[in-house]
Amino acid sequence: RTDGTTDYYEIVQRVADLSILPGLRTEAWTYGGSFPGPTIVSRSGRRTVVHHRNELPQAAVVHLHGGHTPTASDGYPIDLILPAAGAGDGTPPMPDMPNMPMSAMMGDTRLGQRTYTYPMNQRAATLWYHDHRMGRTGLGVWRGLAGFHLVRDDESDALPLPRGQRDIPLMVTDRSFAADGSFRYPSAATAGVTDAYMNGVLGDVILVNGAPWPVLRTDPARYRLRLLNASNARRYRLELDPQPPGGAALVQVGSDGGLLDRPVAHDALEIAPAERFDVVVDFGRYRPGTRVRLVNRLGSGSTVDVMRFDVVGTDRADDSAVPDRLARATAVPDPHRAAATRTFLFHRRSDGTWTVNGDPYRPGRALARPKLGTVEVWRFITDFHHPVHVHLDPFRVVSRNAGDPGAYDAGWKDTVDVRPSEAVEVVTRFTDYPGRYLLHCHNLEHEDMAMMADFTVG
Numbered sequence: 001r002t003d004g005t006t007d008y009y010e011i012v013q014r015v016a017d018l019s020i021l022p023g024l025r026t027e028a029w030t031y032g033g034s035f036p037g038p039t040i041v042s043r044s045g046r047r048t049v050v051h052h053r054n055e056l057p058q059a060a061v062v063h064l065h066g067g068h069t070p071t072a073s074d075g076y077p078i079d080l081i082l083p084a085a086g087a088g089d090g091t092p093p094m095p096d097m098p099n100m101p102m103s104a105m106m107g108d109t110r111l112g113q114r115t116y117t118y119p120m121n122q123r124a125a126t127l128w129y130h131d132h133r134m135g136r137t138g139l140g141v142w143r144g145l146a147g148f149h150l151v152r153d154d155e156s157d158a159l160p161l162p163r164g165q166r167d168i169p170l171m172v173t174d175r176s177f178a179a180d181g182s183f184r185y186p187s188a189a190t191a192g193v194t195d196a197y198m199n200g201v202l203g204d205v206i207l208v209n210g211a212p213w214p215v216l217r218t219d220p221a222r223y224r225l226r227l228l229n230a231s232n233a234r235r236y237r238l239e240l241d242p243q244p245p246g247g248a249a250l251v252q253v254g255s256d257g258g259l260l261d262r263p264v265a266h267d268a269l270e271i272a273p274a275e276r277f278d279v280v281v282d283f284g285r286y287r288p289g290t291r292v293r294l295v296n297r298l299g300s301g302s303t304v305d306v307m308r309f310d311v312v313g314t315d316r317a318d319d320s321a322v323p324d325r326l327a328r329a330t331a332v333p334d335p336h337r338a339a340a341t342r343t344f345l346f347h348r349r350s351d352g353t354w355t356v357n358g359d360p361y362r363p364g365r366a367l368a369r370p371k372l373g374t375v376e377v378w379r380f381i382t383d384f385h386h387p388v389h390v391h392l393d394p395f396r397v398v399s400r401n402a403g404d405p406g407a408y409d410a411g412w413k414d415t416v417d418v419r420p421s422e423a424v425e426v427v428t429r430f431t432d433y434p435g436r437y438l439l440h441c442h443n444l445e446h447e448d449m450a451m452m453a454d455f456t457v458g
């Protein structure tokens with residue numbers, strides 16, 4: 001629904017039986033009965049209002065990942081949408097937070113529903129929305145609470161990039177299933193906190209848009225593939241097999257925060273949880289009839305294959321192109337003008353606790369207080385592999401281990417893959433909205449084990 005200034009969406013979060021594996025039913029937690037949830041499409045500069053009703057057996061929180069969102073609608077992990085009447089799962093609706101008054105936590109929550117308002121004062125980009133409940137995000141997303149949210153604007157619409165049926169969002173996830181088809185997720189209650197949980201939960205079946213190892217029939221033409229790694233913890237190195245003659249098959253046109261200034265051609269893409277890579281692939285470079293596998297070079301066995309493109313379509317007509325200049329150059333904040341430089345250490349303590357700067361997450365305790373309108377350099381230092389995500393404003397990667405940014409760091413990002421024992425510097429400007437926001441590891445089990453921190457923009 002739309003009324004000229006605002007686009008409205010209604011989403012009911014509910015349990016649904018999906019058929020993911022042949023002949024079996026999988027009970028999922030869904031946005032609107034499907035996994036992924038419905039794709040929301042917004043116009044840059046035009047408000048989108050999403051009303052969520054929670055008919056799940058648990059509390060929920062909705063976060064628009066990559067959204068430039070006022071704090072009240074950002075999906076703070078204890079801003080819960082309580083289950084609608086009668087749907088409780090027996091766990092207490094509120095986590096035990098002795099230092100937080102109930103009223104401060106509840107925002108505009110009414111029992112069972114909540115309205116999120118997104119001004120969409122941001123560039124065209126591929127965003128996604130997902131559950132963000134305190135301590136349970138990994139479980140919620142694993143069971144299906146994730147969907148795309150695309151932002152369009154005039155600048156990107158004017159480009160001749162592939163569109164319509166040839167512009168395809170691809171949500172890549174891994175899952176494990178029990179013999180009866182149900183999602184298998186290690187439960188701390190029954191299994192204890194195992195190593196498999198500690199390092200982040202991995203599945204052995206790769207799903208793309210909710211389907212295992214799907215096949216897409218393509219024309220011998222250009223396609224825009226908006227790749228999102230929505231896996232809890234798995235990183236991928238994606239490659240086409242076979243490569244077309246000459247390689248460089250994955251032409252990146254966008255990153256988390258929208259179009260790059262100029263395209264970058266890759267043979268392979270490394271994509272960490274929550275990252276997005278917007279790429280153009282020209283299947284016209286293949287002989288008709290070729291079956292092109294999208295493979296994961298970091299996988300083994302069943303986690304190598306991701307999906308397949310069969311170049312069997314006959315429509316050669318293709319008026320798309322990848323221009324040399326994609327976006328008007330955006331003003332990149334100058335790291336030398338930063339008002340502050342801060343260091344965040346993502347580290348597992350010897351007692352097993354995952355921490356940022358030595359402490360597990362506690363809502364309401366800000367690790368940083370950047371001033372609205374200022375530029376800061378944030379340095380992320382890690383022990384293990386941690387995809388570090390910052391809410392509110394996108395950033396640019398300035399350096400890795402004091403050297404140049406990596407091959408996959410181009411453009412505006414909201415998540416950066418920080419490798420073991422690396423120091424990565426990013427620069428950002430805090431704009432438009434004061435208040436309380438999050439930075440955290442987007443390995444969802446690390447996040448749930450409290451590798452997260454607040455920062456307050458003032």
Ligand code: C2O
Nearest residue numbers: 063065274389438
């Ligand atoms: Cu995609 Cu704070 O999360």
Ligand code: CU
Nearest residue numbers: 064065066391
């Ligand atoms: Cu986010």
Ligand code: CU
Nearest residue numbers: 386441443446
């Ligand atoms: Cu981590």
